[in-house]
Amino acid sequence: MNSDTGLQFKGLGLQFAPLNVPLERRLQTLAVIYFWTSFIFMGMLPSIMGIYLLFTDYYWVTLLAASWVYYDRKTPHQGGRRMSWLGVRSMIQWSYIKDFFPITLVKTVDLDPKHNYLLAVHPHGIMSFGAVINFGSEATGFSELFPGITPSLLTLSGWFNIPLVREYLMMGGLCAVSKDSGDWLLGGQAGQGRAAVIVVGGASESLEAHPNNHVVYLHRRKGFVKRAIESGAYLVPCYSFGEAEIFKQMPNPQGSRLRDLQVRLTRLVGFAPPIFHGRGVFNYNFGLLPFRRAISTVIGKPMYVKKITNPSSEQVEKVHQEYMGHLRALFDANKTKYGVAGDQNLNFI
Structure with missing residues (x-):
């Protein structure tokens, strides 16, 4: 048996991890478990605790927390x-x-700290590991690669209605994804050298997260372009190669019963519920942890956007079309470097 491949139980179809896995790799797995559980339960547990405290002598803790959320909204x-x-x-x-x-994190050009930028990240994937690690932390050295640029990863506003969670996210530099937030970060009130980072496809795009499926929701996503025009911020296309490779999702092509159900649930509860699997903690074949697949987030060349306070729909459409061309060019120029076949194309829906 090769200790690098682990025990193979053909009858079960599972390949188990060997006992002599290096400590460093065990700590990596533990950190991903932390991320996964935070992603799923971070909002749930404080909410349950707050409701529970309402029926105890400590009800005032929940009332105080809710008052702070409202005051600091x-x-x-x-x-x-x-x-x-x-x-x-x-x-x-x-x-x-x-x-x-x-x-x-792959740098292709410098970002001048005299300007503000809207970094548009594609694709969302299942859990957006690339966006979170590259722009929500310093693990890949964003500040060293782009000195003078302060990134703010934007996420769903609902997270900031949850006590404790909101404070943790904001301490790490995250902000709500909203018009007001974009205007504040990019319009000059926050100063120069700011970068608002948006995962454009949103959670709905997770339904397209299949290996070797390079699809982004972009045709109808024009709000981020309008924000850039209104503020005069440079648009920067970013593509995370490998983001869609770290999980295997149940086949759900457009028009299938599963996709129709997922779309209806998305409209009902506000987020897309992909059915997926990865590897396990002690096996390499099945579980809820991601597979160990490389993710390379390439930051493209900034696209100059002329500032227009009240842009027309035609002006937004023009810049949107230009941006799609820049994103496709970024994908085509880098795809073979990161394991994508030369004949594969980036598709917009």
Whole structure:
């Protein structure tokens, strides 16, 4: 038996990890478990605890927390509350998660700190590991690669309605994805050298996250383009090669019963429920952890956008078409470097 491949139980179809896995790799797996459980339960547990406390002598804790969320409701839309001195972006688990895949941030050009930027990231994948690690932490060295640029990863506004969770996210530099947030970060109120980072396809795009399936939701996603025009921020296309390779999703082609059900659930509950699997903690074939597949997020050349306070739909459409051309060019120029066949194309839906 090769210790690198682990025990193979053909009858079960599972390949189990060997007992002598190096400590470093075990810590990487533990860090990914932390990320996965946080992704799933981070909002659920504080909410359950808050409801529980309402029926105890400590009901005032929940009322106090809810009052603070209401009082501080504008902060996530006004640059957040980044606390660099706490080192949330530099915590060790981010580096372990980065090494698990591994994840790399690829710089193609410099970003001038005299300007503001809207970094549009594609694709979303199942859990957006590339976006979180590259822009929500310093594990891949964003600040060293782009000195003078302060990134703010934008996420769903609902996270900032949950006590404790909202504080943790803001300490790491995350902000709400909203018009007000985009205006604040890019319009000059937050100063120069700001980069608002948006995963354009959103959670709905996770339904397209299949290996070797290079599809992004973009045809009807024009809000980010309008924000860039209104603020005069440069548009920067970013593509995470490998993001769709780390899980295997149940086949759900357009028009299938499963896809129709997923679309209806998305409209009902507000997020897409992909049915997927990866590897396990102790086996390499089946579980809820991602496979160890490389993710390379390539940051493209900034696209100059002329500032127009009230752009027309035609002006937005023109810039949107130009942006799609820049994103396709970025994909084509880099695809063979990161394991994509030369004859595969990027598809917009």
